[in-house]
Amino acid sequence: MNLSQIRVLVAVSDTGSLTAAAQRLGLSQSGVSQALAALETHLGVMLISRTQRGAEATAIGDEVLAEARDVLASLDRIKRATDLARGVEQGRLRLAAFPSVFHTLLPPLLRRFQELHPGIEVVTLEASDTEIEAWLAAGTVDLGVTAVESYSATQFPLGQDDWVAVLPSGHAIATAPIHSVSLARLSNEPFILATGGCTIHAGSLAETLGCGLQDVRMEVRDWISSFALVREGLGVTVVPEPTLPSDRRGIRVLPLKEDLHRYFALKPSFLAQNNPAVSAFLNLARSQVQMLQTSNSEKLLV
Template identity: 30%
Template sequence: MSLDVHPQLLRALRAVLDTGSLTAASEQLGFTQSALSKQIAALETAAGTQLFRRGPRGVEPTEAGHRLAVRAAAILDQFDAAQRELDDLAAPLGGRVALGGFPTTAMALVPRTIARVRAEHPSVGIDFQESSTPVQIRRLRAGRLDLAILSSGEGLPDWDLTGVELERLPSGRLMVAVSRRHRLARAGRVGVAELADEAWIAGRGARGEPQFGAWPTVPHPSVVAELGDWSARLGFVAAGLGITTVPSLAADALPSGVVAVEVDDPGWEGRSMGLARIGALTPQAAAVRVALFQEARLIADRGGR
């Protein structure tokens, strides 16, 4: 049997696997649930096997579904890279730079970098893709990104960076975000013991994607909500429903009802931020790199405030 299918069917497969739900996947892709179900059924017919099973918590991939999804990710990356190369041929002199970053980089670092590049190099455009570190590494290898801002350190996997050049970006410390009405809001800085009895708002992402949760060294934290979007998490914090961890690079972008507080924790080694690339940079990508370092240094020097 030859598996000859439209790329959209592979995108449907990836969306269902990443979200764990036909409903969530259909919302992500912009299809009705019925249309998405038909796409999965068509892919199963072409593959000649069942790709998903329904379970109490949504749909779970079969072994065949999981294996096909791994291949689908690589195939879709190549499709996107090919489209980008064709787009670059028609781009004006100066060209475009594909930049990736994990979600909190989009709160201040990336938009400030884009604004700086736009002011200093008007002919250079930046296409920003927000995704987790493992997804960025995959896209970097597939040629879909020129530069990728990665996170590494305690509590995160040892990413496979074979063939990837990584420069450490200036970065501040991990902090906690609390409501302005919270007892710690005026403290500015607290010891980790002060966090022991707090309720936590944690992040929730696709399978395998690292998220900010409770403070890393708090034993048996009470997590009262897991939310996928930063605006939702911070909305819960502003309402006094719990507190959450945030990197200092996001402190400037917190809503008015939320305050960032530093934490003294000798048991926490911290995390770092790096700028990754493969091979030599084009002149426009080099300009973006310089702007990223400038903005990251400014944010780190003032502790995100």
């Protein structure tokens, strides 16, 4: 009996098939079959029941699997301890967020993380917040940035956006001598609804305020598209302030009278709670946020 056979046993149990286990371990299907058979021969019991529809642990297989997982967990702890002793830090962090977060909150944090942990590979994925939630639930990613209305215990505060109104420069409100406008006032205007791949957007904010958007002319995912449509005079929109374009010709930006924010939270996958790369990233985010808070920064990381 050896560690390779134990890894095969756990992989077959996790994936439910010898082929999938082989793909996970980087072996051939045949190699997995032989390793498993050798383990069963050595122990004298059938651990995995093979059928045409897949493979599943027998009763005694379940008992052996519990011990096998303990063995692999111990091995991981030994590896981590020895890596630490040698000053070697390796691993991978899969991080998902929606596009606007990659343009605003994350770059300084990712840059600092790579400086502190050059041995950890960071894989970033852009998605909508519903996709991110699904990936976190499935363990497809280790960490996700989600937009929330308030923070919960399992989430880690990352930052916040202020919402602003964007109007065509020739619009009656844009030419009026005012310094702010209410979302309630804009909710009756022809509206370009931009979501940025997030379920918290001008529409949901208006619903929260009890007014709702009365005349949504178009719904777009991309913030840049919404600015182009506003510039053409097709409607007004409300967007997070960091997404505003540098070229503001043809549009006017006004703060909202309502105190509206979009909060961002770092959320780890339940499968990644013991991942040292995830712990390292959360620790860095915590220290950066505290540093900025103590310097009286209005926003956390922006």
